[in-house]
Amino acid sequence: MKRSILILGAGLAATGAVALMLGRTPEPAITDLPELVEIPAGTYSYRLAGDFRAGTRVVDGPLEEREADAPLEIMKYPVSQADYARCVADGACPSVGTTERPEIPQTHVSFLDAVSYADWFSKQTGQQWRLPNDEEWVRAAGERFFDDAVGVNDTTGDPSARWLREYSQNVIERGDADAELRPFGAFGANSNGVFDLAGNVWEWTDTCMINAQMDESGGTILDSSTYCGVRVAQGRHRAFIIEFVRDAKVGGCAVGLPPDYLGFRLVRESA
Numbered sequence: 001m002k003r004s005i006l007i008l009g010a011g012l013a014a015t016g017a018v019a020l021m022l023g024r025t026p027e028p029a030i031t032d033l034p035e036l037v038e039i040p041a042g043t044y045s046y047r048l049a050g051d052f053r054a055g056t057r058v059v060d061g062p063l064e065e066r067e068a069d070a071p072l073e074i075m076k077y078p079v080s081q082a083d084y085a086r087c088v089a090d091g092a093c094p095s096v097g098t099t100e101r102p103e104i105p106q107t108h109v110s111f112l113d114a115v116s117y118a119d120w121f122s123k124q125t126g127q128q129w130r131l132p133n134d135e136e137w138v139r140a141a142g143e144r145f146f147d148d149a150v151g152v153n154d155t156t157g158d159p160s161a162r163w164l165r166e167y168s169q170n171v172i173e174r175g176d177a178d179a180e181l182r183p184f185g186a187f188g189a190n191s192n193g194v195f196d197l198a199g200n201v202w203e204w205t206d207t208c209m210i211n212a213q214m215d216e217s218g219g220t221i222l223d224s225s226t227y228c229g230v231r232v233a234q235g236r237h238r239a240f241i242i243e244f245v246r247d248a249k250v251g252g253c254a255v256g257l258p259p260d261y262l263g264f265r266l267v268r269e270s271a
Contacts, residue, residue: 034075037073038071047149049210053213061148061210073267079106079265082100093116105263110244110262115131129266131204131206134234140192141190141192141234179260182200203233208228211225211226212224231243239257
């Protein structure tokens with residue numbers, strides 16, 4: 001079966017090359033597009049993602065009001081194992097282990113794997129697909145987004161109160177580790193009609209981790225930098241994961257509790 005898929009992929013690639021030489025736009029190799037949900041434009045609240053410090057004290061990231069001037073098209077469900085297997089068969093994605101089931105999300109993928117799939121899928125469909133950034137994920141998640149503000153900004157020099165509050169908050173929100181991968185729809189839809197957000201599969205975003213120095217009150221950023229070796233993964237809580245890690249439970253979680261699984265869904269760029 002896999003050999004047949006590889007031969008088909010090679011034939012489609014050759015057909016596309018001939019079409020380009022003749023000055024024609026090649027027909028897309030994939031026409032069975034995933035279901036999408038459109039998130040309307042409008043205002044939303046967004047808390048910056050990263051490590052924020054006032055001096056040496058860890059403080060909450062700033063909460064900002066943002067305005068989205070265009071709608072957002074995002075996959076209704078995450079990328080499935082069957083979808084990812086097509087990319088593997090075409091030689092464009094690394095093999096990470098899959099049952100090739102169409103109703104189960106692909107997991108054990110790194111940020112780099114997810115980007116490879118998005119690039120491949122864009123070429124195969126003739127459309128532009130990419131990972132959402134953290135802000136877009138928050139917009140799509142709606143009420144399923146978990147605000148990671150702790151609300152305890154230490155002024156005594158003893159960070160233990162904040163650490164304990166943050167750990168307790170994440171444990172309560174996350175619950176016990178969930179090792180069972182479930183079919184699409186098992187965690188239901190949010191008010192936007194997007195399914196399985198904040199289930200047991202955290203989703204990669206394109207957002208780099210911010211390191212910022214705040215003023216003494218913790219309300220204003222004085223200086224900041226981004227570290228793109230670590231990306232934001234979103235789910236029951238935010239996680240900061242090294243970009244090449246496929247299973248954060250065995251290492252690679254830069255901050256906080258590790259996700260149960262790492263998967264992804266894509267957004268489609270406007271034409």
